[in-house]
Amino acid sequence: MRVPPGVSPGDFAAAIKQFEAAVGKEWVFTSDDDVELYRDSYSPFWHEEEDRVPSAAVAPDGVEQAQAIVKIANAYKIPLWTISTGRNLAYGGSSPALSGSVILDLKRMNRILEVSDKNHYALVEPGVSYFDLYRYIQEHKLKVWIDPPDPGWGSPVGNSLERGGGRGPLHDHFATVCGMEVVLPNGEVMRTGMGALPGSKTWQQYKYGFGPYVDGLFSQSNFGIVTKMGVWLLPEPEAYRDGTVMVARHDDLVPFVETLAYLYNSQIVQGTAALDSPLLTYRVSKGGGVVDLPGDISVAELERIGREQNIPYWSSELHFYGPAKVVDLQWEFTKERFSAIPGVTFKEGRSYRFPVELKDSDDVLRQALGIPNLSVFGFLGKTLGHMDFSPIVPLSGEAVFEALKVFGEVYHEMGVPPQNQFISLPWAFFPRAFVFLFGFQIMHDVEANKRNREVFRRLIEACAEHGWGEYRTHVAYMDDVANVYSYNNHAMLRLHETVKDALDPNGILSPGKSGIWPKRLRKARA
Amino acid sequence: MKNARAFLLLLCGVTLAAPAFAAPDESQIDRGHRVYDKWCFPCHGTGVGKPGTESLAARGQKPAVLEERTDLTAPLIKIFVRHGVLFMPTFRKTEISDADLDAIAAYLTRNNKH
Ligand SMILES: Cc1cc2nc3c(=O)[nH]c(=O)nc-3n(C[C@H](O)[C@H](O)[C@H](O)COP(=O)(O)OP(=O)(O)OC[C@H]3O[C@@H](n4cnc5c(N)ncnc54)[C@H](O)[C@@H]3O)c2cc1C
Numbered sequence: 001m002r003v004p005p006g007v008s009p010g011d012f013a014a015a016i017k018q019f020e021a022a023v024g025k026e027w028v029f030t031s032d033d034d035v036e037l038y039r040d041s042y043s044p045f046w047h048e049e050e051d052r053v054p055s056a057a058v059a060p061d062g063v064e065q066a067q068a069i070v071k072i073a074n075a076y077k078i079p080l081w082t083i084s085t086g087r088n089l090a091y092g093g094s095s096p097a098l099s100g101s102v103i104l105d106l107k108r109m110n111r112i113l114e115v116s117d118k119n120h121y122a123l124v125e126p127g128v129s130y131f132d133l134y135r136y137i138q139e140h141k142l143k144v145w146i147d148p149p150d151p152g153w154g155s156p157v158g159n160s161l162e163r164g165g166g167r168g169p170l171h172d173h174f175a176t177v178c179g180m181e182v183v184l185p186n187g188e189v190m191r192t193g194m195g196a197l198p199g200s201k202t203w204q205q206y207k208y209g210f211g212p213y214v215d216g217l218f219s220q221s222n223f224g225i226v227t228k229m230g231v232w233l234l235p236e237p238e239a240y241r242d243g244t245v246m247v248a249r250h251d252d253l254v255p256f257v258e259t260l261a262y263l264y265n266s267q268i269v270q271g272t273a274a275l276d277s278p279l280l281t282y283r284v285s286k287g288g289g290v291v292d293l294p295g296d297i298s299v300a301e302l303e304r305i306g307r308e309q310n311i312p313y314w315s316s317e318l319h320f321y322g323p324a325k326v327v328d329l330q331w332e333f334t335k336e337r338f339s340a341i342p343g344v345t346f347k348e349g350r351s352y353r354f355p356v357e358l359k360d361s362d363d364v365l366r367q368a369l370g371i372p373n374l375s376v377f378g379f380l381g382k383t384l385g386h387m388d389f390s391p392i393v394p395l396s397g398e399a400v401f402e403a404l405k406v407f408g409e410v411y412h413e414m415g416v417p418p419q420n421q422f423i424s425l426p427w428a429f430f431p432r433a434f435v436f437l438f439g440f441q442i443m444h445d446v447e448a449n450k451r452n453r454e455v456f457r458r459l460i461e462a463c464a465e466h467g468w469g470e471y472r473t474h475v476a477y478m479d480d481v482a483n484v485y486s487y488n489n490h491a492m493l494r495l496h497e498t499v500k501d502a503l504d505p506n507g508i509l510s511p512g513k514s515g516i517w518p519k520r521l522r523k524a525r526a
Numbered sequence: 527m528k529n530a531r532a533f534l535l536l537l538c539g540v541t542l543a544a545p546a547f548a549a550p551d552e553s554q555i556d557r558g559h560r561v562y563d564k565w566c567f568p569c570h571g572t573g574v575g576k577p578g579t580e581s582l583a584a585r586g587q588k589p590a591v592l593e594e595r596t597d598l599t600a601p602l603i604k605i606f607v608r609h610g611v612l613f614m615p616t617f618r619k620t621e622i623s624d625a626d627l628d629a630i631a632a633y634l635t636r637n638n639k640h
Contacts, residue, residue: 027620034619037608041615059620089615107620127620131564152568360574374568375575380613382581 001030002055004079004100006520012055015076019058019102022068027108029057038086038103040093042385042442044449044476052095052475054081057103063181063189063227069104070187070225073508080104081510082225084126084158087151090388090439091162092475097512098521106157109227114204117142120233121178121204126157126226130372144233145370147171152372156231161219162472165429167368169270169321170234172430174219179203181228182218185504189227204230220472221496222510223503239324240369242271242349243331245338246278246312250299253314253397255341260316261395263337264428268330271319271368275400275425275434279306279313289418290425291408317349319368324353386422386439387474389456391463393426393434400426402466403436410462414455435471460484475512482515483525490525497522551632558633561626565617566592578614596638600631
């Protein structure tokens with residue numbers, strides 16, 4: 001049996017016995033076969049020593065059991081890595097940052113405590129998946145929508161704590177969080193926001209409570225174990241429609257994104273908008289890149305091809321939700337605004353009234369209509385999965401040009417051929433910013449994975465040199481990313497460490513999460 | 527799945543050693559159906575947007591929908607669920623317990639000819 005670093009086999013055996021007494025033998029996993037199930041299924045370290053492998057897993061069924069586990073972990077200094085649904089694929093799955101950690105698997109805590117379709121919120125435990133919440137809402141015929149990320153098997157708790165994103169009007173998931181219950185590293189239970197007031201009637205209705213707003217401290221962090229969370233839901237809208245805007249020339253992207261930003265920040269365009277480029281897709285189909293590579297088909301040449309074959313340079317499908325009359329007007333207004341760009345064209349899209357029974361022939365993204373599913377995995381083809389590189393860049397055309405140039409330089413310098421670049425154009429997952437998503441393929445080939453990790457790390461640096469940083473990252477790169485958020489001699493990371501040391505002196509919760517290490521495991525910074 | 531070759535050998539071994547016939551248990555099959563609907567149908571079901579079915583169809587597998595197969599064996603199903611394949615990840619026991627997995631296997635082998 002593997003033991004956590006710095007823990008003696010005797011102590012570990014004693015801790016395991018106590019975990020078993022706390023949750024039942026059945027819910028403590030120590031055999032190699034069972035522990036294997038907590039590895040990252042999309043690991044960039046296949047067949048390497050560096051692969052993040054836990055020593056055991058323990059699965060409580062309630063907050064008291066979670067508290068008991070934390071107390072035992074404190075007594076023996078056992079690192080616990082918390083997961084809710086543990087489907088954090090592309091960012092580490094259910095694996096820890098520190099090999100030998102014990103996974104604290106909250107999947108069994110799967111109660112839906114409340115769903116309101118009068119004021120549109122839910123209170124859930126960590127093991128509740130988007131599928132579960134959707135099913136509950138359907139069964140109870142409630143008039144609310146959830147906002148699932150592309151894969152529906154994750155959870156409102158896990159995904160929101162990672163500050164993930166969805167497709168509908170509530171796509172910025174951490175922004176929908178309202179009230180948490182947290183087990184602190186000393187085993188005490190705390191409630192945030194209005195939940196700090198005993199008998200509060202507005203825990204899921206008002207986020208901020210009184211005094212400093214602390215919920216953010218528990219996102220992408222290792223300061224506590226979230227055991228309940230409020231999330232806001234969308235009142236079922238009357239209607240949905242979408243439409244596509246297309247512009248012809250390369251430089252049109254500047255006014256295009258400026259217009260998009262106006263509409264998006266005014267909440268006229270509501271769903272997540274993704275930038276697309278039919279001409280760059282054409283270039284890729286000819287073996288070229290999305291990014292700018294030396295010797296590839298030039299911008300001028302692409303524009304000529306675009307004119308001849310009537311292919312737009314840039315486009316975006318925009319999504320509208322609300323009263324039928326209003327969404328029609330929003331689309332009208334959107335077209336009016338974009339019409340300032342010479343040569344702009346529009347394509348009418350889909351239109352639905354709710355409730356609706358979708359047919360197989362409806363090609364709409366189910367998740368954009370609040371319906372969780374796993375269809376996104378269809379894009380993965382015959383692959384073993386991927387890890388995501390996801391830098392935030394400004395919501396502007398100029399930033400996209402610069403990013404494609406910088407990424408092109410890195411890829412050229414590192415000799416990455418276009419067919420291995422796996423970059424898509426940026427999305428507006430979050431208000432007022434773009435995020436690029438690169439899906440690095442995972443292979444059962446040690447050398448290829450090593451090479452990809454080097455490219456990944458080079459991209460982190462290159463982005464930082466240009467003022468861009470990742471919105472979240474795979475467990476393999478948490479130190480690298482934390483390291484570039486270094487303003488004023490790492491003032492922010494030093495604050496995290498101060499908080500860590502104060503709240504968790506034994507360093508038991510998720511060591512290494514977001515580059516935050518407890519004192520006893522902290523390495524000197526360069 | 528530390529060693530991909532060992533995994534392949536294991537797979538072959540298991541395919542050859544099909545289990546002895548046991549009478550299907552209706553309640554077990556029912557339970558399996560429910561667990562399958564929750565965890566497998568989103569990828570292996572019928573209808574649009576089912577990437578497991580699409581992948582098997584692309585491989586030329588007929589039928590591509592697991593529920594229509596009559597050639598899957600319980601040990602093989604268990605290996606796939608606990609080891610994953612391509613982008614199908616492993617499933618933890620807090621998601622699908624061993625008893626749930628037995629039930630899935632009973633469900634997916636219910637039409638096998640013996
Ligand atoms: C093909 C594909 C598409 C994807 N598309 C999207 C997408 O559209 N949007 C998106 O956001 N992501 C996407 N992802 C990434 C990821 O799969 C999802 O974000 C997923 O929801 C995260 O897993 P989870 O919800 O099960 O969270 P978990 O794995 O349970 O948690 C994630 C992390 O949060 C922390 N954490 C979890 N629970 C707690 C807790 N209770 N207390 C304290 N800390 C905790 C832990 O550090 C944990 O590792 C995609 C991945 C793939 C492979």
